[in-house]
Amino acid sequence: MELTPEIQDAARHLGQCMRQDDYIRKYLDALEETHIDPEASALEKNMYDEYERLIAREQAGEILSNADTRDFYELRQQVQDNPLITRRNHMHRQIRPYLNQIAEEISFVLGVDYTILAKPH
Amino acid sequence: MVSHPGTLSPTINIDPFQAAQLLGHRLNETPEFKAFLAASQAVHNDVTLQKLSAEMRAHQTALQWGRDPDGQHAAELTRLELVIEDLPAMQEYREREKEVSTLFQAVDKVISEEAGVDFAVNAQHTGCSCGG
Numbered sequence: 001m002e003l004t005p006e007i008q009d010a011a012r013h014l015g016q017c018m019r020q021d022d023y024i025r026k027y028l029d030a031l032e033e034t035h036i037d038p039e040a041s042a043l044e045k046n047m048y049d050e051y052e053r054l055i056a057r058e059q060a061g062e063i064l065s066n067a068d069t070r071d072f073y074e075l076r077q078q079v080q081d082n083p084l085i086t087r088r089n090h091m092h093r094q095i096r097p098y099l100n101q102i103a104e105e106i107s108f109v110l111g112v113d114y115t116i117l118a119k120p121h
Numbered sequence: 122m123v124s125h126p127g128t129l130s131p132t133i134n135i136d137p138f139q140a141a142q143l144l145g146h147r148l149n150e151t152p153e154f155k156a157f158l159a160a161s162q163a164v165h166n167d168v169t170l171q172k173l174s175a176e177m178r179a180h181q182t183a184l185q186w187g188r189d190p191d192g193q194h195a196a197e198l199t200r201l202e203l204v205i206e207d208l209p210a211m212q213e214y215r216e217r218e219k220e221v222s223t224l225f226q227a228v229d230k231v232i233s234e235e236a237g238v239d240f241a242v243n244a245q246h247t248g249c250s251c252g253g
Binding site for chain 2: 001003004006007008010011012013014015016018019020021024027028031040081092095096099101102103105106107108109110111112114115116117118119120121
């Protein structure tokens with residue numbers, strides 16, 4: 001959808017303000033560190049790949065055994081134990097209430113919940 | 122001024138709360154949002170819809186209290202939901218809602234690209250303190 005220049009500017013300005021914000025920058029730094037760390041990124045990729053495989057097997061009607069899911073749970077534990085991923089997830093949890101407060105400024109002006117209308121369906 | 126993702130002139134106010142307010146005011150002035158509000162008000166004022174909503178609440182209360190041994194309240198609730206969705210005022214509301222949602226999603230895409238984080242999805246109330 002084509003946005004008017006006024007709306008485009010205001011949206012871009014808000015995004016830039018957020019990126020400059022210390023709180024959000026710390027999260028983005030943690031996110032970047034996780035992305036560039038080969039071990040952390042490989043661990044997460046393997047976990048999600050394994051998850052997708054299990055879901056596909058279940059959807060195909062297969063009953064999964066404990067042995068089938070063991071690899072996934074082991075991978076998930078390794079992901080949860082990874083310090084970079086832990087830090088990123090922690091920072092992510094930290095910024096959500098903050099993002100909510102920013103969104104509430106928009107919602108307050110509009111009188112409706114911005115996040116519900118803006119969330120992809 | 123030409124701006125690029127991730128860069129911000131030091132002369133620009135960097136308070137995200139003020140920037141959010143400004144965006145809110147601009148969205149408030151769009152034809153899509155005005156039409157959405159008007160449709161919302163029309164739904165609110167629709168007498169038929171008010172009557173059907175009251176009926177729905179009665180069935181919902183019965184369900185909440187576990188008074189639906191033969192499933193009649195659940196069936197009636199489903200029927201009323203369909204009747205409400207068929208009302209012209211509700212159809213108009215859904216149409217305007219779709220339009221404003223398309224606008225807001227486009228706006229959110231710009232915010233998210235500039236900020237480096239998906240905004241609306243992460244800004245939603247989670248309903249718990251787990252942060253999930």
